[in-house]
Amino acid sequence: MNQHTRPTLDDVARAAGVSTATVSRCLNAPDRVIAPTRERVMQAVNALGYTPDFGGRALASGRTNTIGAVIPTMDNAIFARGMQAFQETLSSVGVTLLVASSGYDFDREAEQIRALAGRGADGLLLIGSARPATTYDFLRRRGIPYVLAWSLGDSADHFVGFDNRRAAEALATRVIALGHRDIAMIAGVTAMNDRAADRVEGVRAALRQAGRDPASLPIIEAPYSFEDGSNAFAALMQRVPRPTAVICGNDILAVGAIGRAKALGLRVPDDVSVTGFDNIDIAAFVEPALTTVHVPHRRMGVAAAQQLLQMIAGDTADARVEFGTEIVERGSLAAAPV
Amino acid sequence: MNQHTRPTLDDVARAAGVSTATVSRCLNAPDRVIAPTRERVMQAVNALGYTPDFGGRALASGRTNTIGAVIPTMDNAIFARGMQAFQETLSSVGVTLLVASSGYDFDREAEQIRALAGRGADGLLLIGSARPATTYDFLRRRGIPYVLAWSLGDSADHFVGFDNRRAAEALATRVIALGHRDIAMIAGVTAMNDRAADRVEGVRAALRQAGRDPASLPIIEAPYSFEDGSNAFAALMQRVPRPTAVICGNDILAVGAIGRAKALGLRVPDDVSVTGFDNIDIAAFVEPALTTVHVPHRRMGVAAAQQLLQMIAGDTADARVEFGTEIVERGSLAAAPV
DNA sequence: TTGTATGCGTTATCAA
C-alpha cells in the first residue's frame, strides 16, 4: 500500500527523466515538445495516474477555467433549459460551471456574485439588468468579465438576450387586433425582475398605441406557479365587465389560467382568450394549446457562453447579441366574442 | 489610477501593521486573534477591498470549498428542483456548486467526473447507481467523497434516495387492485438509467405478485417529453385488447398520454386510467389530475448536501438516507371499466 | 496572542 498522496508534476518528471517544465509543457502546449519525449512523458502521466492539481495551477496561471452563473433559480424551466445549453457549451471547451441562485433577491445576488468571484470564476453570467449600482460597482472594480442574459438593457454592458418589452407589445397588439377591448394581465412578479416588468410595459405600450389608457389595464402579479396563475385568473374573472382576453407574463401562469377557466366553466378561447410567454414544452400541450411568444432559450445559453469565453480570452466580443422572438399562435387565442 | 492587481495578504498585513499570519487567522479563525488587532485588520481588509485568492488558498489548504454534481441534465423538472435545494444548502455554509451533465451517457459522466475532480471538488454528487466499474474505480482511487442520489443501491456506497422499485410496485399493485387486467406501461428510457429500470421492475413485480405473467406487460420506452409520451400512448391503444390502464414511468410521459387520450376521444379514467411518477407541479394541474408517486425532491437535495458535507468534514455519515414515497391518488386512475 | 518561516504544485521566464 502506497501513501495516499496524489502524484505531482515532480513525480512524473522524475519517472520520465525530464524536468517539471517539460511535463507542464506536454500538458499545456504539446507542440512545444518533441514527439519522443512527449510520448515518454505521457506514458509516465498515465502510469502514475497523474492529474494536475487545481490549486497549484490556479495559483500559478491566475486562471481557473471556471465560469460562474447567478440565476434566480434552477427550478424554472426557462433557466433550466438555458443553463443546460450554457453548461454544455462551456464543457465542450473544458470550462466548468459554478452555479449559484439569488431567489430573485438583490442582496443574495450580490452575495453570490462575491462568492463566485472569490471562488476564482474567470467570468460571470447574470440574468437581466435590474440590480443595485453597488453590485455593478463591485463587478467593475473587480474587473471580472460578465454577461447579462435573458434581456437587453440600455447600459454599455454585454447583453445576450431579447427584447421582452417589444415581444410583449407585439403579442398584445395582436390581441387588440382581434377585437379584444376588455383585456387583463397576469404578470410575473416585477419587483427585482426586469424581464417581468418589461413584459408589463410592452402590454401597456400596445394599449397606448391603440389609443387606450394603459392605466386601465387590470394587472395581478403572481409567482411562477400554476396555482398562482389559476387564482389570479379567478380574481380577474370577477371583474365587470369580464375580460375577454388575459395576457399572462409566462406560460406557467397561462396554463394555470386555462385550468381555472375550465373549472369555472368558461370556454377558452370562445369565452376568454389566454396567452403565455416563453413557449416552453407545455405550451403546445395544454388544451387548448397556448398562444405564446417563442424564446430561443437554448440558443441564448450557447451564445452567452461563447460571448463570455471570448471576453475572457481577451477577444473583442460583440457588445450585445439580440435574439428575435416570434408569436406562436395556437388555440388559446381567438377573436373577441361579439 | 492604481495598478489593477488585487491586494494580497501581504498588502493587508502591511496596512494593518501585523504579519500575514495574523491576517490569515482573522479570516479563518477570528477567535484566535485578540479583538483590537482583529478590528484593525478587518478595517484594512475593507479599505483595500481584499478578498483571498482562491488558488493560493486551495493550494495551501488542500480544500476548495467546492462540491461538484454530475446530473443527467438540468433540463428536467426533477433534477432542477433537487439541485436547487442542493445548491441552497451548500451555499448556506459557504460551499459553492460545480455542475456538469452527462446526458444519460456513461462515458460523458466519467469524463465530467474527472473534470470536476480535477477542478478540485471536495466531494461529488452523482445520480443513481448504474455506471461502469471503471468509474467507481476512479472515484475510489481518487479517494474523493461521493454520494449517490435519487435511488438506492446494493453497494456499500452512500445513498440518499428512495426505492424506485418498491414505489412503482406499490402503485402497480393499486392499479391491479382496481380491477385492471390489461395494463401497459410507458417507461422512461432504461438504458443507463437505473431509476427508470427500477420502476419497470417494480411494475413487473406487482404483476408477478398478482399471479400474472410479467412478460406479458406491453412496454414502450420513451424519452422524457410530452410528445414521446403521447406517441407511445397512441401506439399502446392500438393493441387488442386495448389496455385499460397505462402506467407511466414519470409525470411528463403521463401528461403526454392523457393529452393523447383526449385527442383520441378516450375518456380518462372512464375508458383508460393513466398514472405518473414524481408528482411534479403539473401532475395536480392536468385534467384529470394525475395519480402519481410523490417524491420529496427538495428534501433529497438538502439531505444529499448535508451528507456530503459531513463526509468531507470527516464525520461519519449514515451509509444511506432513505426517503419514503407515497401514492397520490387523483382523478386519472379509477376502477377498470366493466 | 502574534510573528517567522516554510511548503503547497504549477506556470513562466530565462538560459543553455
Next chain:
DNA sequence: TTGATAACGCATACAA
C-alpha cells in the same frame, strides 16, 4: 527543444 529557478498567495507548524 529542454532545464533551472523564481514567483504565485496563502495556511500553518513552530517559535517567541
